[in-house]
Amino acid sequence: MEKRFMKGCEALAEAAVRAGVRFFAGYPITPQNEIPEYMSRRLPEVGGVFVQGESEIASVNMVYGAAATGVRAMTSSSGPGISLKCEGISYLAAARIPALIVDVSRGGPGLGSIQPAQSDYLMATKALGHGGHRLMVFAPSTVQEIVDLTYSAHDFAERDRNPVMILIDGCLGAMMESVALPEMREPKPESQSGWTLGRREGETRGAHLISPIYEAGLEGLNRQFGERTARWQKEDVMVEELYLDDAEYVLTAYGMAARVARQVTEDLRREGYKVGLIRPITLFPFPKESFRKLVPGTVKGVIDIEMAIPGQMSEDVAASLPQGIPLYEYGHSGGVLLDDADTKAAVLDIISGNKEARA
Amino acid sequence: MSELYERPKSILPNASSYCPGCLHATATKIIAEVIDELGVKDKAIYVLPVGCSTQGLVSWDLDIIGSAHGRAPAVATGIKRCRPDCLVFCYQGDGDLASIGLAEIMSAANRGENITVIYANNSIFGMTGGQMAPTTLIGQKATTAVTGRQLLGTGYPLKMCELIKELDAPRLVVRCSLRTPAGIKKARASILKGFKNQLEGKGFSFIELLTNCPTTWHTDALGSLDFMEKYTEKYFECRTFTDKEERFGE
Numbered sequence: 185m186e187k188r189f190m191k192g193c194e195a196l197a198e199a200a201v202r203a204g205v206r207f208f209a210g211y212p213i214t215p216q217n218e219i220p221e222y223m224s225r226r227l228p229e230v231g232g233v234f235v236q237g238e239s240e241i242a243s244v245n246m247v248y249g250a251a252a253t254g255v256r257a258m259t260s261s262s263g264p265g266i267s268l269k270c271e272g273i274s275y276l277a278a279a280r281i282p283a284l285i286v287d288v289s290r291g292g293p294g295l296g297s298i299q300p301a302q303s304d305y306l307m308a309t310k311a312l313g314h315g316g317h318r319l320m321v322f323a324p325s326t327v328q329e330i331v332d333l334t335y336s337a338h339d340f341a342e343r344d345r346n347p348v349m350i351l352i353d354g355c356l357g358a359m360m361e362s363v364a365l366p367e368m369r370e371p372k373p374e375s376q377s378g379w380t381l382g383r384r385e386g387e388t389r390g391a392h393l394i395s396p397i398y399e400a401g402l403e404g405l406n407r408q409f410g411e412r413t414a415r416w417q418k419e420d421v422m423v424e425e426l427y428l429d430d431a432e433y434v435l436t437a438y439g440m441a442a443r444v445a446r447q448v449t450e451d452l453r454r455e456g457y458k459v460g461l462i463r464p465i466t467l468f469p470f471p472k473e474s475f476r477k478l479v480p481g482t483v484k485g486v487i488d489i490e491m492a493i494p495g496q497m498s499e500d501v502a503a504s505l506p507q508g509i510p511l512y513e514y515g516h517s518g519g520v521l522l523d524d525a526d527t528k529a530a531v532l533d534i535i536s537g538n539k540e541a542r543a
Numbered sequence: 544m545s546e547l548y549e550r551p552k553s554i555l556p557n558a559s560s561y562c563p564g565c566l567h568a569t570a571t572k573i574i575a576e577v578i579d580e581l582g583v584k585d586k587a588i589y590v591l592p593v594g595c596s597t598q599g600l601v602s603w604d605l606d607i608i609g610s611a612h613g614r615a616p617a618v619a620t621g622i623k624r625c626r627p628d629c630l631v632f633c634y635q636g637d638g639d640l641a642s643i644g645l646a647e648i649m650s651a652a653n654r655g656e657n658i659t660v661i662y663a664n665n666s667i668f669g670m671t672g673g674q675m676a677p678t679t680l681i682g683q684k685a686t687t688a689v690t691g692r693q694l695l696g697t698g699y700p701l702k703m704c705e706l707i708k709e710l711d712a713p714r715l716v717v718r719c720s721l722r723t724p725a726g727i728k729k730a731r732a733s734i735l736k737g738f739k740n741q742l743e744g745k746g747f748s749f750i751e752l753l754t755n756c757p758t759t760w761h762t763d764a765l766g767s768l769d770f771m772e773k774y775t776e777k778y779f780e781c782r783t784f785t786d787k788e789e790r791f792g793e
Binding site for chain 1: 585586588590597600603604605606607608609610611614617618619620621622623624625626628629646647650
């Protein structure tokens with residue numbers, strides 16, 4: 185397997201190309217510019233198409249059109265741009281078009297800051313646009329995991345005929361690590377020809393209609409989507425658990441924050457503290473079971489660590505925790521990075537009973 | 544007995560759901576006739592907008608994709624870049640194209656995308672019940688301009704052909720009126736030209752069709768044609784603005 189030393193955003197783009205992505209449309213926004221820049225030179229090498237859209241809105245709609253031909257297509261942006269893409273993402277979901285949406289998040293709300301933050305959890309997992317649809321949301325925490333999850337993202341998208349999201353933050357996107365790159369997969373747009381636009385040479389069939397509007401049948405579609413979400417929850421949850429067997433305090437974090445949480449967990453373990461870690465890899469479906477199985481009394485508290493204030497994932501953690509286990513929050517936001525020493529001190533503070541649980 | 548007049552092949556035998564007297568139906572028919580004439584039914588992809596013509600979902604027998612309001616040229620760009628062998632066209636109204644979709648149409652035109660955009664301008668938001676459009680004439684009444692459109696605060700009715708002709712990339716920019724048989728003939732020939740341009744890889748073509756909306760104009764069918772003759776065509780000049788033979792980019 186080919187090994188390279190790569191930046192998170194560029195590794196993501198290369199993994200997408202190797203997964204068979206052959207269409208990219210995007211619009212500049214920090215901190216994800218390395219993705220469109222990489223794609224603009226890489227896609228033509230493999231017979232793919234790069235378009236710099238006039239806006240995030242146009243870009244996601246170009247992806248909507250491209251993906252409707254069966255070509256693996258993607259777009260990327262950061263929070264303010266993802267807000268604009270939400271219209272298109274809702275249409276992708278309604279019209280049942282698979283696509284990959286990447287959010288390299290920064291500080292919010294508003295124009296916020298261009299520095300890294302995990303401010304888009306709620307948007308990504310609850311409402312990428314109007315109408316109540318859901319996307320599978322993957323949150324890698326290393327550059328290698330970015331590669332691995334990006335490489336398989338379209339398999340989920342095509343299986344479900346639904347867009348998927350990869351959510352990282354600006355820090356992970358800019359970080360360089362050594363990665364093993366998977367082999368190049370040949371694109372197979374014809375594998376989707378049961379529903380896509382444009383007859384191919386020799387193909388005889390009736391007309392295909394791809395529609396984001398339903399007059400009769402919308403309730404049926406909503407029901408199908410609900411059943412699919414339940415299936416994701418049963419079959420597709422990805423989570424990493426560490427030292428839960430005897431943990432008295434369980435840290436939980438995703439993405440970049442999970443790297444700090446892991447370090448703190450290992451450090452405290454070495455010092456004799458019984459701490460554990462739950463790292464959601466799919467943010468939706470959320471690994472509810474990992475929290476539900478925690479035993480009140482044995483587990484004295486769960487500590488949610490995020491680069492967001494207030495914590496956003498902590499809402500899902502709270503909803504999954506059994507009664508009697510208090511939930512604490514620690515984090516920074518607005519571009520202030522988490523730091524091992526401060527985070528460890530904050531966790532110790534919580535363990536010592538000096539901090540109030542989340543209301 | 545031979546058939547002298549038949550339904551175009553790309554139209555399904557369903558009842559049209561357009562209002563009586565609405566010229567969208569005429570536009571639909573001439574586009575379908577042109578597709579027949581070129582023999583491209585099997586390679587045509589129709590990008591539907593949001594508006595009255597969204598009802599095309601049930602009347603066309605072509606590969607169709609419904610798009611978000613105003614975004615059809617961006618959707619068509621994505622399709623055409625992946626399937627250059629197909630004939631990709633948008634049919635958009637004036638609310639869709641000249642208001643919410645202004646960025647998408649101007650940018651697609653400026654990129655010289657090898658697509659064909661047919662623009663139906665009836666100076667009103669029809670589907671939503673008659674609100675003022677960017678193309679509503681000064682003095683024309685609308686549900687959001689009950690005493691008639693005023694210059695101050697809403698500006699002038701937007702002339703899309705005149706905007707697009709300023710770009711260098713478009714190959715064909717033309718405005719026709721569907722009010723008269725002569726206008727319909729001219730429109731049909733322009734659509735044919737626009738499709739041919741695309742099939743020959745020449746680049747972006749823009750065909751504006753002046754149409755009516757008897758329902759929200761509160762007239763009958765003939766009254767709406769009178770209105771078009773007296774007012775619409777006086778403001779929106781019907782002519783060819785751009786007609787370039789050479790392929791864009793060469």
